[in-house]
Amino acid sequence: MRLEVLVATMNQEDTQLIERMNLQSDAIIINQTNHHDFQVVQKNRHTYKIYSFAERGVGLSRNTALMRTQADFALIADDDMVYVDGYPELVKQQFDDYPDADLIIFNLEEVDSWRFITKEAFTVNKFNYMRFGAARIALRPNRIKEKGICFHLLFGGGTPHSNGEDTIFLKDCLDKGLKIVAVPVTLAQLTEVRESTWFSGYTxxxxxxxxxxxxxxxxxxxxxxxxxxxxxxxxxxxxxxxxxxxxxxxxxxxxxxx
Known part of the structure; x- marks a missing residue:
């Protein structure tokens, strides 16, 4: 079973993101910048495909990565995450434990946590899906593609509406009959080296x-x-x-x- 990390990032000028995020699996990195480019990096027996595009919108980056992955499982990622050692095995183990799950939502660790923390596994439904962000999601790409699901292009960083693309995505998954499970397993730490790209106060x-x-x-x-x-x-x-x-x-x- 092959796992691929789908990273949305901006203005990367080198390949150091691979080490900073502690990537230990194949990855597709979508770098929104001011030019178009493509390169393949082979490292530690893994393949990192880096696409640079002169465009904006986090939903567009996520869709661009989703349409290109051919992996069995994929992780939705932001560039301010540092994955725990051995995360590929953690992801695969959870899909083994929940073989009927199409998406699995993990915990993220941060210094001052305001995100919902899953303490016991449960099925995500229409009453609780709004508590989760995209960077916590592992999914089966083939199921997303079969259902024709994608990220909304008018919500999220770089779009007219500064956030919400992940909420709409999860709702679309539920509406299309996909099964989502939240598990009490930490997948990555947030570095908190940047300010929020969407929240600047109650404006x-x-x-x-x-x-x-x-x-x-x-x-x-x-x-x-x-x-x-x-x-x-x-x-x-x-x-x-x-x-x-x-x-x-x-x-x-x-x-x-x-």
Whole structure:
């Protein structure tokens, strides 16, 4: 069984990313920069295909990698991750343990964790899928391709709406009948050497993008998603706009074409 890491990155000028991420398997690296290029690096019996494109959008990078992989299993990756030693065996073991899973979601380790941490394995469904990001996902590429699933090109870094491409992707997988399992296994550490590419505070754009995302997830029920978000997430001591202002921003964002 062959595993390939699908890395979305930007402005890489050399191949040091391979060592920085502690890659121990084949990988496809999509480097968004200002020119077009392709190179193959052979190292430690693994093949690293590095594509450089003069284009922008994290969803586009992920789709570009997905369409090129021929591996049995693939990991969705960002460039600020450092994989644990032996991760290929960890991934393969989890797919052996859950042979009917099409996607498996792992934990990521970080200094100040705000992400949901899986403490006991469970099946991901329409009520809990929104807690996971793309860089935690391992998948069977052939199942994704069979179902015609891809990342949304209007959401995520480098697009009109700064995040949410991973949430839409997981929802599409569930809608197409794929099985997703979350496991209490740590796959990588986050280096935290850069600022968030999408979160710069509770700004108008943050809420407009959130409203657009809820509309994309549920064109009919998005007002309820907006309301529950305001009720659950509002905190006076974090510099958030009032609930009324949040509602206005998100409803305005939901009216944008997505």
């Amino acid at each position: 108008e754009k943050y809420y407009r993008d959130r409203g657009a995302l809820f509309k994309a997830l549920s064109p009919k029920l998005y007002p309820f998603l907006i309301l529950q978000f305001i009720i659950r997430k509002y905190k006076k001591d974090q510099g958030m706009p009032s609930r009324k202002q949040q509602l206005h921003y998100m409803l305005s964002g939901a009216k944008e074409d997505v």
